[in-house]
Amino acid sequence: xxxxxxxxxxxxxxxxxxxxxxxxxxxxxxxxxxxxxxxxxxxxxxxxxxxxxxxxxxxxxxxxxxxxxxxxxxxxxxxxxxxxxxxxxxxxxxxxxxxxxxxxxxxxxxxxxxxxxxxxxxxxxxxxxxxxxxxxxxxxxxxxxxxxxxxxxxxxxxxxxxxxxxxxxxxxxxxxxxxxxxxxxxxxxxxxxxxxxxxxxxxxxxxxxxxxxxxxxxxxxxxxxxxxxxxxxxxxxxxxxxxxxxxxxxxx
Ligand SMILES: C[S@@+](CC[C@H](N)C(=O)[O-])C[C@H]1O[C@@H](n2cnc3c(N)ncnc32)[C@H](O)[C@@H]1O
Numbered sequence: 034x035x036x037x038x039x040x041x042x043x044x045x046x047x048x049x050x051x052x053x054x055x056x057x058x059x060x061x062x063x064x065x066x067x068x069x070x071x072x073x074x075x076x077x078x079x080x081x082x083x084x085x086x087x088x089x090x091x092x093x094x095x096x097x098x099x100x101x102x103x104x105x106x107x108x109x110x111x112x113x114x115x116x117x118x119x120x121x122x123x124x125x126x127x128x129x130x131x132x133x134x135x136x137x138x139x140x141x142x143x144x145x146x147x148x149x150x151x152x153x154x155x156x157x158x159x160x161x162x163x164x165x166x167x168x169x170x171x172x173x174x175x176x177x178x179x180x181x182x183x184x185x186x187x188x189x190x191x192x193x194x195x196x197x198x199x200x201x202x203x204x205x206x207x208x209x210x211x212x213x214x215x216x217x218x219x220x221x222x223x224x225x226x227x228x229x230x231x232x233x234x235x236x237x238x239x240x241x242x243x244x245x246x247x248x249x250x251x252x253x254x255x256x257x258x259x260x261x262x263x264x265x266x267x268x269x270x271x272x273x274x275x276x277x278x279x280x281x282x283x284x285x
Pocket of ligand 1: 104182
């Protein structure tokens, strides 16, 4: 795999790739059903974990430009993030990329009673729908939506808090810059025990291409390079393998 600067991303050990996901044969060899394993696994997870469709969990105004399936994180991943938020007793969550506010509302539900979510969205149409959704679900008191370009907002004085969770899900082209700001001790966006969650880390497979086909793919790959460059003694990382993949980071 090649990084944007032309250098190969070096991997110094071999993960047993055939055991990487539960859907790979060594991990599902006992399954004998007629339906596809992936479908069955998904359905069982949804029913056992009681995962609800976003439309039945929230009163939702949707966008005519993109569907929830196209733009929002998967409910399984969002419920895992709720789990993390509750487990660490997070009070403050920062989100980059609101869309219609679905992930924002999952986070607002999970923060401490005196907690809140700050979310940044560049496009007015999405921001208006998101604001209406926050009100319709009585979560507007816990959410501040900042309309603007996320990098400009984060680089400005508009935000001068340290957050317990930072969810990076905005324009992929600037992922590396967002991670740079989130991990910068001087900028102090992340609380001491804070967690960073980066969505869409394969960029729908584009980061795996020998040459990335899109600017988004180049951006996400640059972010992965940035993760790799973080000191191992200072940062701990892990993968959430739902949907398009999410990487989580915390200070070691
Ligand atoms: C993948 S969607 C977010 C989905 C949402 N977090 C969820 O899971 O429900 C990405 C969002 O980032 C917004 N966006 C794109 N460029 C941006 C920028 N420069 N600053 C802030 N938001 C941006 C898009 O308009 C879009 O709503």
